[in-house]
Amino acid sequence: MSLSVLALALALAVPLDRLVLPLLPTLLPVLAQLPHLARLTLHTLTLYSLLALALDSYNRPANPNGYRILRYHDLPGPWPTSLVWGLEKALYDDAPPGKLLDAWSAKYGGAYRFRGVLGAKNITLTLPSALHHVLTTSVYTYPKPLGGRLWLGTLLGEGVLVSEGEKHAGQRKRMARAFTPQALRGMHEVFEQCTGKVVDAWEALLTPTAAGKAATPAQDDAAGGKALSIDVQYWANRLSLDAIGLAGFGYPFGSLDSAVDGSEQHPLATTFDKLTDSSGTYAAFVLRAVLFVWPGVLKMPSKRTKSIGEVRKKLGAEVKRVRQESGSLAGRTVIGILEQQAAEEGSGIDDDEIEAQIMTLVFAGYETTSCAISWALYELALHPASQAALRDELRASASASQPGSGPQPHPPLLDAVIRETLRLHPPVLDLHREAETDDLVPLGDGRALWVDKGTVVYIPLNVLGNEGHPGPWNPEQWLKPAASAISGSTGSAGSGGSSTSTVWAFSDGPRVCIGRAFAMSEIRTVLSALVSGFEFAPDPALEVEPFVSFVVRPKVRGDRRSTLPLLVRKAA
């Protein structure tokens, strides 16, 4: 009797689904040795189940569509591997990144559950109707998790990446004009200018000097020719930062110039790189994990929170100076167009918001794009037949275009290569959202999932990119009529279905990447020039692997920082 009373008290006091279930795999072997405790647990479980059943029938959500409702516990899912971290640490340590998400989706399907820190409820969704609900129709019911928003807000201010609800919708509407095809045509010049600097620098490096040697020691590549080892990631980073600075807000970071003349990189770029380019340390994981359950950790003084504040302050000060000095450039940049739009509406825009949007552009647009460029060159280096076919296509398209004949259609294989790169190497591995209220998520087939307030929803972009297109590198698959080109991407999954043209690496719905056309234009420009002019091969002495530090970057196995050395020579 006394045991039952104790069990009831326990069942009431401990939210079993949060704490006890994740502990069971570890506890059961111990309990088997301890008959008393085992009995207590059995009592607790029975009583809890009865209680849960009673509560379940009392707390039924409104269900006007007559769905068959599933609860969290009805979903399949993996068992937690840690009492404290749930499966968060396993996900953080996953190598290559995304492997676990792929395996779980294959095993448990398009809706499954897994526990996070201290038993927190997480679900992963890849079913089309569920994604449409979370990313499109109920987008503001599923904001980014509070901890992530606070972290980003401290770093960037409340720009379009961080804001939610009406504020986000308003910011997005005002920014849209800066990303129209017409606006992007003006920015194309910047992409060409920056790419031209890389081409010139590499040609100089590869040109034999008067003494009959290449400017830098060359080595034999796999094809038996002379090639130079170039850290492609280093150049892609600098190019991408210069492009976002100039096209985004008219600011010359001068990263490529400093790479050429060997001077120091812009201090802001260094600070920014330090903040984002670090491979997974235990401290970084703990901060991230704790942030999810206790956002207040951000207020505690630490090296990381201090450096966030420093980056913010430095960029803010630079931005103020640049805005005063370069009024003439402003009209053609993203921020210039945003300011014009606000002036025309008569609404005005305050300095804090301008500053936040500038920081947002750098944060969201710099390393995402540079990593996409690097991975594309890496895959082309590994696949010489694709590389040669792309070079032929680019050269044929360049010789067919007449001066003054206006914008040309994108060479199809170029788009296919980019799309295939984003499928295999989505820079943003997964999206996180948090249910702001209890909600019903349609799963298709007349079923819906009851999602409790506070549940975190994972949307694995790597898994989604592979749906219908699994397997190793194969850009040609995107040339088939059913798979439309990236330029046709609407970013909308339509009414509950995943459109074939959605490039999942950019997400979907009202929060789809606002810079996707900007990124695509930049990547096309860079790949066109580099693949036309140079040949790329892997360095057989080095093993390249992906790692996550905000975005999925390449690095040499054994190194901590992101680099991608490839053997480069002038194309015949």
Ligand code: HEM
């Ligand atoms: C290959 C390059 C890029 C990829 C793969 C990429 C991917 C993404 C993804 C997945 C999101 C959604 C994040 C979320 O909802 O949690 C996003 C949002 C965003 N991206 Fe990109 N991005 C790229 C380049 C760019 C560029 C070049 C810019 C700016 C010029 C940019 C600006 C933004 C902004 C402002 C948002 C927030 C949009 C919103 O919440 O309304 N991105 N991006």
